[in-house]
Amino acid sequence: xxxxxxAIIAGFIVLVWSADRFVEGAAATAKHAGMPTxxxxxxxxxxxxxxxxxxxxxxxxxxxxxxxxxxxxxxSNIANTGLILGxxxxxxPLSVHSKIVRKELPLLMAITLLSGAFLWNDKLERxxxxxxxxxxxxxxxWSVFSALRGKGDKLEGEVAEELEEHAMPLGRALFWxxxxxxxxxxxxxxxxxxxxxxxxxxxxxxxxxxxxxxxLGTSLPELAATIVAARKGEHDIAIGNVVGSNMxxxxxxVGIAGTIAPMSSVPPEVLTRDWPMVIGLTLAxxxxxYGFRGQGRINRWEGGALLTAYLVYTGYLITTIxxxxx
Numbered sequence: 541x542x543x544x545x546x547a548i549i550a551g552f553i554v555l556v557w558s559a560d561r562f563v564e565g566a567a568a569t570a571k572h573a574g575m576p577t578x579x580x581x582x583x584x585x586x587x588x589x590x591x592x593x594x595x596x597x598x599x600x601x602x603x604x605x606x607x608x609x610x611x612x613x614x615x616s617n618i619a620n621t622g623l624i625l626g627x628x629x630x631x632x633p634l635s636v637h638s639k640i641v642r643k644e645l646p647l648l649m650a651i652t653l654l655s656g657a658f659l660w661n662d663k664l665e666r667x668x669x670x671x672x673x674x675x676x677x678x679x680x681x682w683s684v685f686s687a688l689r690g691k692g693d694k695l696e697g698e699v700a701e702e703l704e705e706h707a708m709p710l711g712r713a714l715f716w717x718x719x720x721x722x723x724x725x726x727x728x729x730x731x732x733x734x735x736x737x738x739x740x741x742x743x744x745x746x747x748x749x750x751x752x753x754x755x756l757g758t759s760l761p762e763l764a765a766t767i768v769a770a771r772k773g774e775h776d777i778a779i780g781n782v783v784g785s786n787m788x789x790x791x792x793x794v795g796i797a798g799t800i801a802p803m804s805s806v807p808p809e810v811l812t813r814d815w816p817m818v819i820g821l822t823l824a825x826x827x828x829x830y831g832f833r834g835q836g837r838i839n840r841w842e843g844g845a846l847l848t849a850y851l852v853y854t855g856y857l858i859t860t861i862x863x864x865x866x
Contacts, residue, residue: 541737541738541741543734543737544733544734544735544737544738544741545734545738546734547730547731547733547734547737548730548731548734548735548738548753548757550727550730551727551728551730551731551734551757552727552731552757552760553727554723554726554727554730555592555596555724555727555728555731555757555758555760556592556757556760556761556764557723558719558720558721558723558724558727559588559589559591559592559720559724559761560761560764561716561719561720561723562588562591562716562717562720562721562724563584563585563588563589563591563720563761564706564708564713564716565708565712565713565714565715565716565717565719565720566584566585566587566588566713566717566720567580567584567585567588567702567703567706568703568706568707568708568710568712568713568716569710569713569714569717570584571703571707572710572713576687576688577699577700577703579683579684579687579688580699580703581687581699581702581777581780582640582683582684582686582687582780582784583680583683583684583687585699585781586683586780586781586784586785586788587680587788589761589762589765589781589784589785590784590785590788590789590792590793591721591724592724592728592757592758592761593612593613593616593758593759593785593788593789593793594788594792594793594796595724595725595728596609596612596728596731596732596754596758597609597610597612597613597793597794597796597797598796598797598800599725599728599729599732600612600732600736600746600750600797601796601797601798601800601801602800602801603732603733603736604801605732605736605746606664606797606798606800606801606802606803607745607746607747607750607803607807608732608735608736608739608746608747608749608750608754609750609793609794609796609797609801610664610747610750610794610797610803610806610810611746611747611748611749611750611751611752611754611755611814612750612751612754612755612758612793613789613790613793613794613797614751614755614789614810614814614815614817614818615750615751615752615754615755615756615814616755616758616759616785616786616789616793617652617786617789617790617818617821617822618751618755618814618817618818618821618850618853619755619756619759619763619850620759620762620782620785620786620789621782621786621821621822621824621825621846621850622821622846622847622849622850622851622853623756623759623763623847623850624759624762624763624766624767624782625766625778625779625782625825625838625843625846626843626844626845626846626847626848626849626850627763627767627843627847628766628767628770628778628843629770629838629839629840629842629843629844629846630840630843630844630847631767631770631771632770632771633837633838633839633840633843634770634775634778634779634829634837634838634843635775635835635836635837636775636776636779636829636830636831636835636836636837637775637776637835638776638780640686640687640780641776641779641780641783641829642829642830642831642836643686644780644783644784644787645783645825645826645829645830645836646826646830647679647682647787648783648786648787648822648825648826649822649823649826651675651787651790651791652786652790652818652819652822653819654672654675654790655672655790655794655815655818656811656815656818656819658671658672659806659810659811659815660811662805662806662808662811663802663803663804663805663806664794664798664802664803664806665798665802666798666799666802668798669794669795669796669797669798669799669802670795670799671795672790672791672792672794672795672798673791673792673795673796673799675791675795676788676791676792676795679787679788679791699777701774702769702774702777731754731757732754735749735750735753735754736749738753742861744860744861745807747807747809747810748857748860748861751814751857752854752857752858752861762781762782762785765777765781766778766781766782769781779829779838782825783825786822817849817853820849821846821849821850824842824845824846824849825838825846828842
């Protein structure tokens with residue numbers, strides 16, 4: 541038990557650090573290759589911040605723990621929206637200026653509904669997972685199209701500032717792409733082993749561990765990036781990071797895990813407890829940030845509501861773990 545806890549702590553530390561290096565290296569490499577700034581922000585950075593969830597879920601599925609993978613994806617979305625955006629908006633109210641981010645919000649709603657529809661029969665078939673992966677590649681294509689046509693968008697200027705701040709030579713950028721990815725894999729395997737071991741020791745499902753410990757850990761890169769962006773006034777990056785990551789989680793993370801290890805029996809609480817939380821927070825984000833009568837904005841009261849929902853939900857899950865341990 542102690543060794544497993546140490547494995548989780550070490551895995552988290554290396555995971556967060558290597559994810560940050562991987563994203564910076566990939567973004568700098570793309571800039572050296574002449575990729576448009578907005579495309580780097582939408583695709584490279586968006587993909588990179590979801591890399592921890594993707595790698596952890598793939599390894600969990602390969603190790604025969606698809607529940608951990610599903611919990612990681614749903615739990616990360618809950619943490620991204622409730623904890624990260626809620627806490628960020630409490631610190632500094634967030635405004636949406638980017639037309640691209642506004643277009644992504646209804647798309648996230650549609651993807652969330654689709655993911656719930658696939659789980660409605662308490663199964664996640666391989667063909668359904670393949671459709672999610674196809675949706676992921678379609679999302680990448682749409683992001684490329686939007687980035688190429690979105691010249692002058694507010695998000696472009698914010699991404700350009702970030703790229704200048706983290707500029708690095710091509711050789712160093714390539715090194716961090718490779719080293720960051722390798723460290724992501726190693727730290728993810730360590731994290732999955734520790735999480736599964738603790739779940740077995742406490743007598744709780746790997747789904748619960750995925751929704752709590754693992755989801756929070758893999759969301760730490762988004763937490764750091766979003767709060768820093770919010771404090772620097774880069775509101776569209778702050779919200780765009782979360783929206784993009786949430787879409788990637790539902791399409792790529794669940795899709796990869798389900799393709800590797802289809803789930804013939806999804807725990808019923810996923811549909812009665814976890815997916816309703818995901819769709820509820822996503823709907824709240826859509827209503828707050830879209831701006832039906834003007835500019836979208838998440839104020840401090842709305843941020844507090846998102847954070848409160850996350851804390852109540854997580855508190856309930858912790859109570860479940862405590863009861864099982866006793």
